[in-house]
Amino acid sequence: MNEQRLSGVGMTSARTRDRLVQRLIEQGIRNPQVLECIRSTPRHLFIDEALASRAYEDTALPIGFGQTISQPYIVARMTEALLEAGPLHNVLEVGTGCGYQTAILAALVPRLYSIERIEALHLRAQQRLQELGATHVRLRHGDGYEGWRANAPYDGVLVAAAPPEVPEALLRQLAPGGRLVMPVGDDRKQVLLRVTRRDGGYEREMLGPVSFVPLQSGLVSDTGTAGR
Numbered sequence: 001m002n003e004q005r006l007s008g009v010g011m012t013s014a015r016t017r018d019r020l021v022q023r024l025i026e027q028g029i030r031n032p033q034v035l036e037c038i039r040s041t042p043r044h045l046f047i048d049e050a051l052a053s054r055a056y057e058d059t060a061l062p063i064g065f066g067q068t069i070s071q072p073y074i075v076a077r078m079t080e081a082l083l084e085a086g087p088l089h090n091v092l093e094v095g096t097g098c099g100y101q102t103a104i105l106a107a108l109v110p111r112l113y114s115i116e117r118i119e120a121l122h123l124r125a126q127q128r129l130q131e132l133g134a135t136h137v138r139l140r141h142g143d144g145y146e147g148w149r150a151n152a153p154y155d156g157v158l159v160a161a162a163p164p165e166v167p168e169a170l171l172r173q174l175a176p177g178g179r180l181v182m183p184v185g186d187d188r189k190q191v192l193l194r195v196t197r198r199d200g201g202y203e204r205e206m207l208g209p210v211s212f213v214p215l216q217s218g219l220v221s222d223t224g225t226a227g228r
């Protein structure tokens with residue numbers, strides 16, 4: 001990829017990215033690896049060019065099909081919560097979206113799988129991650145409610161959309177000691193949850209209120225222009 005496009009200019013430049021990282025530190029993000037990934041990942045390449053000048057604002061932005069790219073603070077918070085007890089080796093992400101969170105995780109874990117139910121978003125993320133050299137990530141057009149059994153068990157699972165309850169399949173696909181970080185709730189009230197699989201069952205921790213798009217079952221396969 002063109003060097004200037006990758007590093008960004010003006011509102012997508014290194015200085016703008018540094019300011020975002022500074023804000024995340026002020027908001028309590030501590031993990032240096034996570035902060036470095038946020039600094040080095042070109043978020044402007046994951047969104048529409050018309051929105052590129054807002055790429056390093058700490059906000060969610062539309063990516064089409066009624067979905068949003070996650071807010072950098074939330075991406076950092078969830079990644080930090082997932083990694084808190086040490087490095088991870090085999091991770092599942094549900095809700096690839098534009099692939100931004102995927103790119104952050106790709107820099108931190110050796111085996112990464114990600115599922116997206118909207119085919120057009122899945123295809124776009126696949127192309128972008130390839131262009132950025134994240135070739136060890138495996139993406140799938142599928143329903144994350146089912147998890148991805150073939151590569152289980154996972155020592156980390158991250159879900160970027162909110163169901164009313166934690167899906168059973170995702171709990172079953174966690175390795176002993178494995179962690180699941182996800183929002184749970186309805187459209188008005190959601191909480192970020194971390195579930196750790198222990199010998200005797202699942203330990204749940206509440207990490208604070210959040211606002212995500214809903215986790216929906218079933219696939220969207222129309223690759224036409226609907227929603228854009």
Ligand code: SAH
Pocket residue numbers: 063067068069070094095096097098099100101102115116117118121142143144145160161213214215216217218
């Ligand atoms: N981290 C992504 C977040 C995208 S929003 C980003 O930064 O771009 C959440 C995504 O979850 C949407 O793309 C939505 O289509 C997807 N999603 C919702 N329900 C899903 C399901 N059951 N399986 C897989 N993906 C799902």
